[in-house]
Amino acid sequence: MQLFLEQTINGVALGSLYALFGVGFGLVFATLGILNAAHGCYASWAAIVGYYAVESVGLPFPVAILAGVIAGGAIAIIVDQIAFQPLRDRGTGLLGALITSIGFWIILDSLAGFATGQQSLAFPAASYPSGMTSIAGLRVPTMQIVVIVALAVCTVGIYLLIQKTRVGAAMRAVGWNPVSASLGGVNSRMVILLTAFLAGATSGLAGVLGGIATSNVSFTLGEGLMLKGFAAVVVGGFDDVRGTAIAGICLGVIEVFVAQYLSTSLRDGITYSLLLIFLVVRPRGLFGSASFQRA
């Protein structure tokens, strides 16, 4: 029972990372209509920036996280303005932006390789809360609690932003129809920049926390998150952050239990099979509202 509960929390924490990463990916797809293959790079780079903030500059842990998050958001804006902005109003559709984002993926990944000296770095144990916390008799790594709280805060925050504020209404309008939104007085440029920043920042947060939790700061960090975060978004449904959060957590829990009770080699297979099943059978995901099947 003890093991079961600990593993559940373990899975929720892992899933929270996937969800945190996926929220921004889904937001960009729903609002800007872009499948961003470079989304994983934001996480890698945020982790790298966070690492050097701690290791070289000696900043305290919360400030290092903030530095990583801002770096993720800033890179996302740069990528958007260079790779996606020139293609808007040109009708190259999904394909054009997908190709340019692949271009940036290659660039950012190989630069990240240089930044880490082609190896995997780890945050020094003294630089973050590496101990255990006792909750109701369970001993849980403090970092897992930080990750779960981070997801909860971001999901609720972004959900409220989209549903309850004027900016959120503008974001929904742009996602629905950019042309009529701009005719209706929505500042679509503002919406684009904000969406890109939010996506980069949440991806960056997932990157820093994931880099700490898995002791892996390198370009492979973003790739790993990308595959799982993508699955969380598809299973949860693209147009609702709550769906992504729940689906991400479920995937994390499933992965941990499959690895614990079945076999480690099946872990990824189950995630990707779920992904494919949802894409083919229920493309709008568990919680999505729109229909994505052909009439």
Next chain:
Amino acid sequence: MQTLLDFWAGYGSTVVFAMVNSFFALSAYAVLSTGVLSFATVAFAAVGGFLAAQMVGKFGMPLPAAVALAGLGGGLASALVAAAFLKLESHWMALASLALVLITRVVALNAPALTGGVNGLVVPQRISFLQLLVLLAVVALVFHRLSRSWYGLAARAVREDPAVASTMGVSPYRIQFTAFLISGVVGGIGGAALAFTLQFISPETYFIGLAFTMIASTVLGGSFHWVGSLIGAAVFTALPVTMQAIVPQIEDVAKGVALLLIMIFLPRGLIDPRAWGLRRAARARQVAGGATQAEPHG
């Protein structure tokens, strides 16, 4: 003659890989030319590659027969994929095919009896340059004939406006299904060609990297004419090599920058028949304009 030999010594393997990549680019072109963005070629290539490698390694099948079988295997796989994916809207189809690439690797890793698992497979035969050349020539000829056929005409119509095409009696589903079959056969052949060139394949051989090289080649060369795929594969294979000769280390960065620049400044690719037509029309207008200006004098 000596310079030719020198060139071959230096760039022979680049030429061979460019030819192998041409199969994948053509496979992606086959579906893209009917308006479907699909990464599923990688899965077809894996089917073809492992099938051909096992047939040659375990059963001593001759290489050409193994390549043909790989094409058949890829075609069968594509029929299944098309049946499952073609009911999806285009964004979702692109995503589903990307997921298929991820799953392909997991399946390959977990079926060591068929694929060698993590250890991969050593392929005991090598495809000769001449065999590769003939194979590519045959595939290219088929694409050439298709582009000047009823199928080619219908494919262009479906890509540009599926609704209008359907009111003219063309069934978009049928055309896109056919496109998937072509893509599967060519992808399977390409997978076998890659196996017989590398002589070692593993689940990592048929993964995301291949998917991106393939799509990048097709888009770079131009996805509105099959020749674009050949040109794109050549450029995209040669570019990193030449970059490496000039500035090592940053070959990948250069690859990414090239992709960005091409998409932003040349979104329809290097080979674009429509641009030629537009240019011809502009020239004709200029001539006509010049003629009317000249009239009052004459």
Next chain:
Amino acid sequence: MVDRTLEKGAPLLETRGVAKRFGGVAAVDGLDMSVTQGSVHGLIGPNGAGKTTMINLITGLFHPSEGAIRFAGAELSARPPHEIAALGISRTYQNVRLFSGMTALEQVMTGCWLKRGVSLWSSFLGPAARARWRETRAQAMALLERVGMADRADELAETLSYGEQRRIEIARALGSAPRLLLLDEPTAGMNHAEAHAVGRLVHELRDGGLTVLMVEHNMGLVTEFCDSCTVMNFGRLLARGEPRACIADPAVQEAYFGRKNDADRIKSLR
């Protein structure tokens, strides 16, 4: 399946209570319409009356929420567009929809798809396919000749003028040798002479045995070239019959020009 032996004057296309709703809005709301074999039938009405929706319903781009559409004895309402096209219905579009990147000749040849007479496989294998290709190419040229565009056959259609593109679209629609041709505002953007040329072409086609249903805004052309017409407003039938009588109908006058006292009120507001 399809009755190929209809007498001139028998109904070729009949709709019964056809309705199409988008969300809560009914674009077409229970329309009965009948187009007789060998006639030119006008479908008219103010903007937003549901005329183009009606064309889309007949060609299968939309499926009706209610009602029946019968063409030469076959029910159309559940069929996909390519099957409806195969039954012998062809159309043009309100905003010209030619294929980008194709020459004028290629557009018309694509229109001949239904008459290609070869399967997908033999289309690139057999020598018969090449002969068939050349033959159809000649037919497409003849169609371009018919709409007066033969000299522009090898030019990219998108480089041509709007009126020229409309004529190519008509040639493309004729490529499948349809029994019923649907023209959605074929003369929009044309001058008087060009519009009359289209009208004469429509009469020639009718005299050759084709049935034509055209959406048209130019009342002069409707009275001059249509044998009968249906007037729609807000998705419903307003009037039908002989064009002059329809247009003189007070209900039609009101739909087009508004109530007289409305006009007076606008004047007083100024």
